[in-house]
Amino acid sequence: MINQTDIQATLKQHFGFDSFRPGQREIIEALLHGDAALGMLPTGGGKSLIYQMMGYLRPGTVVIVTPLLSLMQDQVARFNYLGEKSVIALNSTMDAQEKFTILAHLNQYRFVFISPEMLSQQSVLQAFQRIQINTFVIDEAHTLLSWGPDFRPDYLELPRIHHELGAPSLLLLTATATPAMQEDLKGRFDLGAAQWFTYTESSDRPNIYLHTEELTNQEDKRQRLQFLVHQIPGAGIVYVSSRKMANSLAEFLRHATGKRVAAYHGGLDNVARYRLQQQFMENQLDVIVATSAFGMGIDKDDIRFVIHYHLSQDLANYMQEIGRAGRDGQNAVAILLYIKGDERIQQHLIDASLPTDAMIEGYYAKTLSQRDIGEERARLLDYYGQHNLSVPAIQQLFAERRVVREADLAKMVRYAQSRSTLRPLLLGYFGEKATSDFESIGMAKWELSAVELPERPRVAPSESKMDWTTILTKLFKLS
């Protein structure tokens, strides 16, 4: 039996820490005790340490289901960085031969990251059935609810897959789940004799100053963004809703503020993305203009501001995105810039991901093809088609889904338009109460000094003006 001393020694040996962050020890002990665990820990609260510890505390392979490819690769890089080599990411970028080799030697890996799509494949599932699973982890578990029914049907299969794997020790991790979402999540899994252990840490990030402004038109919003980016010192992220916007705003900010700004989105190739991450980490880049679907993997702890130039999909996502600020515990600021009608972008995204009644009918009647309704929608409908649901039942399902998403978007808009308080609205979404005046609303109330940001961080010089001999000398420590 593993005791307290073993846990403490493992923490010290692998991570160099003397103590846990809130929730980590509790969840690890529950898993060792045979419970299933749902851990709701704030972004930056050290969720990955929990499953890493499990990998060192008992034998078998820790399987981590992760939604995004970029996130998966970042995690593997982080494990490598910590000296862990026995880790692999199984995903769609692999060729058949690679996949085959890995599946044949699956038990040699201590940690396997995998996408839900890959895990749903029969041959893959069979390979996992043959090995001893230490813990089955679903990271960003809220995506099981928020993405599943829309465009990642394979997420819906995870409870069945968990069952088919013989219901191994289960760990659901999320930073953002309302009490209702937590219950919904837990209800989907068959635990056998095991019990649920739930650890909920408040979603609140008291060191993040909240601020919103409603502006009258696009040009004002752009000017305001320019002012804020120019004014607030330290590293920052600006969130926008499209790649095109990320590119054009990055260019605008570069010229208008003189800061070092780059666009960061899914259209970048791996190497370009790697360079930007490293530049940002090393403070050679001041501001990143990012699309929200991307960059879940950034692990920089001294980000001082997050500005939303567009609305998030809902408050859960908003929380997740602003949660990248101030991970070092020092003060930081989260600003939302809004103009009436901004919600239309999100509304379009809802429309684009959910099929209409006519599409559903036409697709099943074969009068509409995948080409007509789009690949994502077709994949969803194929999924439901395989589950023998009637057309009206499927239409009903999507109608309900639309209602939920639109209601969530309405709450996001209410936050943007609030004239009284912010934190209670944000935390209210997670079923929490909040009292704090570390926030302000409106341009007139904005005062940078109220945020009490820490001292200006080290700014590293850019590499742009070096000649090749200097670069070579620096790269290889030669002269």
Added chain:
Amino acid sequence: MNPEFLLTLFSKQQPRRSHVIFALLKQQTTGSAEYWGLRYQLLDWFGLLPQLRKNEYEHALQQLQQNKDLEQTEPGLYLLTDKGAKAQAQYANEHYLPQQNASRIQYQTGIFMPLFLQANQVVSEWSYHNRQYYPMQASLKQRQSIKQWFKKQDKTQLVGNWFETLQAFLATLPEKTANTLAASWVGHETAGLNYDQMHLPEAWTDFDFYLWQLDQYTALLAYLEKHVTIENPLVQLYAVVGKRTQFPASMQTSFDAAKAGQALTDIAQTRQLKLGTVQEHLLTAAIWLPIDQFPYEQYLTDDLKATFAQKLTDPDIDAWRFKTVRESADIQEFFNFRLYAIWQTKREQGYD
């Protein structure tokens, strides 16, 4: 990929098949695609974009059509419009077009490039004795190759040799080219720069930079081949990739036998292949080889040439149709017809 780039591959005079161009970019080897690649003088673009997705390609074509840069003359066949021809010229003016296509295919530069960037990072971190860093992303295959390569290296010589080779190579390049290439490298406390962080032409996109890099790494490989011996760590890294063999083994065997004078029917029989397959092997060899390296005279007799010359009178070889010369069901007839077209194309394009 930049949609306008595709204009480079179309012509104002010669209607071209979009699926042929797609197959060439993807390095899909079918006899017909390669024949038409020869006709369009596009064989040099072979395998430039192995990752290109059909959807992306078709979408780009649609966009160019909507823009009135391309027009469809019959299903699947496209011609540049006047506007398109201007756009093509403008594109060539503002953007980067690969200069070293033939060598790039031979060296398989596209496979070497990411491998080099990885290895370069590994050597750089090693020179600082640093083991704690975020490795660049790589496929499992790449990582295993690098691991094996690294294990084999003499660690006392590695950093010095690596550095000196790169130094000598960069010195052969124009100053600005060398600066740009070196600035893109990732290593110890060196994040490297993206194309838009360097002083490159305003209109360039990541695609231009990709093509530009392919040329630079092709130049590096040519340099290695000429100046450096097998013990060099860069040469050993390149050994993981290696040069592309000109033809697949089976095709080479057919071709060698044919060159030695064996009849195609005999080759088919001994090798237990269909005659059509052997013919395909020979046609492909003819397409890729210079005119003097293929034994045309073994198949295209003077009589045959005279008959073809009489019947195939259209000066535009694209317009030749097999039915014009077809006399029986013998598949040798198609082989002769196609080979004649290849021979004439090579003469017309000045390969002789």
